[in-house]
Amino acid sequence: MQKIKLFCFPFAGGAASFYNPWRTLLPDYLELHCFELAGRGSRITESLYSSIAEIVDEIMIKLRPAFESGPYALFGHSMGGIIVYELTKRISEQNMPMPVQIFISGKGPLHLPRPELKIYSMPDDEFQKNMIEMGGISEDFFRSPELACLFIPVIRNDMRLAETFEVKELARLSCNITVFYGEEEILKPTDVEQWRYYTKGVFKAHYFKGGHFFIKDYTREIIDIISNTIMQTQMSC
Template sequence: MNTKLFVIPKPNPNAKLRLFCFPYAGGSPAIFMPWVGLLPNEVELVFVQFPGRGARMTETAYTDMQHKVDELLTHQAYITEKPFAFFGHSLGSRVIFETTKRLVALGAPLPVHLIASGSRAPHTNSNKTQTYHLPHDEFVAELLKLNGTPKELLEHKELMELLIPLLRADFQIAECYQAQPVSLPCPITVFHGYDDIEISAEQLHGWQDLSKHKIDIHYFNGGHFFINQCKEEVISQVNQVLRKIL
């Protein structure tokens, strides 16, 4: 696949299944690199890389959910050419929902499973105050509170000048996008951090409204970024889901 949108760290043309991984707001494919070599041999990992990060750092980041989905669907043939599943964390979870919803509308092949990690259900109201438009210092202070960006990076002024436009763009989508609820024919597994106090029980269980199947919810120690804090446990649980599919 000759495109910057997809990063395939270990190509596996004989794979039975592709797992497309979508990062959180401000995240890049690098957050999934520890997964390489730790999933079943029949699975090919594909990391999704939107404008503004990695090899696409010089491209302007999207500020609208539909633009992300539009770009993905220009590669619909590749995404759907063999059985596939979606994993998304935080904003990535909302992207995989919206993408799947569009695939349903197109009558296209659908993911065999969605793993929605660290996110409220996309159709539920956010309790958070919008921050993406705050002045620079206030925005950086909000990033520090989230505990998802290393403090050393936040204090590196030159690097932050490069990253702030991407972070603002991603946060604009994360804070402004709210889905129209649709009950998908795909099974959904939800990952949640015990200490993620920004997601209420109602927002978490709201994922049930979005699947015709009974959802599974798995809890992890840690806050919103348990995906980084509990890598081994997360990978183990992803493997359990995948083995049921294969």
């Protein structure tokens, strides 16, 4: 089977290294590419983003050659799901080769009303409590003044981008969409499945026990779904 590039984009505060364990689990025909956002990992000294659009602008510049050089798929969790949808819209608008499949994890349909938590603007104690409850960060992280001082601004800024994001125009994409969602999250399946209106192709949703970071507990299962979905998509072409 022809090699297919799988580009993965992180959740708020996440680094590209989150996806490193996937490398040993993916089949040979999937080539993992983990995109590092500014302000973390190897780009820790770089300025933070002002908008999701700015992130998409950068990705288009850096990854356009890869998108135009062979088949690829996109995966994003939470804020990464917003990035994937907006990126795919931009790819379509510029008449570039579309991804064979996009995967959106831990993110509800972008047109639905969201709870007005505004976690990003909360005082430190409330902010830390909410982040721990979401499951992405352990209490130990916040016990380290050095780590907290370094990464809380990054996490806050990402949360601001995600919480204040408003989709300007809904576009029905030509590529298939597969969604992953935690059963203990706020949305009901009937809400989650409104993602089907974002594609002219095949839509499918998969649900997992757990909250927002179910992705940590079901890595093997998620990778199997990604692999099988891409294989079926390619075989039907």
